Amino acid sequence: MPSINQARIAILATDGFExxxxxxxxxxLKAAGATVEVISIKSGEIKGWDKTDWGDSVPVDKLVSDVTVNDYDALVLPGGQINPDKLRADETAVKFVHDFYNTKKTLAAICHGPWLLVEAGVIKDRDVTSYKSIKTDIVNAGGRWHDEEVVTDQALITSRNPNDLPAFIAKIIEEVEEGRHEKREAA
Structure with a gap:
């Protein structure tokens, strides 16, 4: 089992992330000792959305087109309405999520982030949650939606909204330390 302080974690996002x-x-995750990199479909900085208006910018460490799934022990997909909608329209981002899922390593999505899981075709027959407004999208893609703060299905972690962040982050650390989930079926 890898320790969190040896883990390399990617956060995939673009403009409009919550x-x-x-x-x-x-x-x-950095405070827990992990090496965390923000990867994106654009270089420079990406701008956040803070509840009702534009928030702060975050520097991008690497382009998703320049990394491989083997570079990371976990992948985190933040929500916001704009961010995952832009990412699910980008073939490289969707392929990265799909390929990462197939590594059987920790994959975590919160709020509207599961839209990327739907687009990547990895949600079918999985127990998941999301922001309530995309429940129908999850169900139509074959996911089993639950109204819980964090739902884990063989290292696939999902949460509903920012209020769930403490449980979401704790579960990421726990699942990274458990390692790969070899029983998880590929998509």
Whole structure:
């Protein structure tokens, strides 16, 4: 089992990410000792959305097109309405999520982040949660939706909204330390 302080974690996001859903995992996972990188479909900085208006910018460490799934022990997908909608329209981002899922390593999505799981075709027959407004999208893609703060299905972690961040981040750390989930079926 890898220790969290040896883990390499990617956060995949672009403009319009929900501020707290990127910043809190970034800060807490780094504080736990993990190496955390923000990867994106654009270089430079990406701008957050903070509840009702634009938030702060975050520097991008690497482009998703320049990394491989083997570079990381976990992948985190923050929500916000704009961010996952832009990412699910980008073939490279969707392929990265799909390929990462197939590594059987920890994959975590919060709020609207599961839209990427739907687009990547990895949600079918999985227990998940999300922001309530995309429940129908999850169900139509074959996922089993639950109204719980954190739902884990063989290292696939999902949460509903920013209020769930403490449980979401704690579960990421726990699942990273458990390692790969070899029983998880590929998509």
């Amino acid at each position: 501020q707290s859903e990127l910043v809190q995992p970034l800060e807490k």
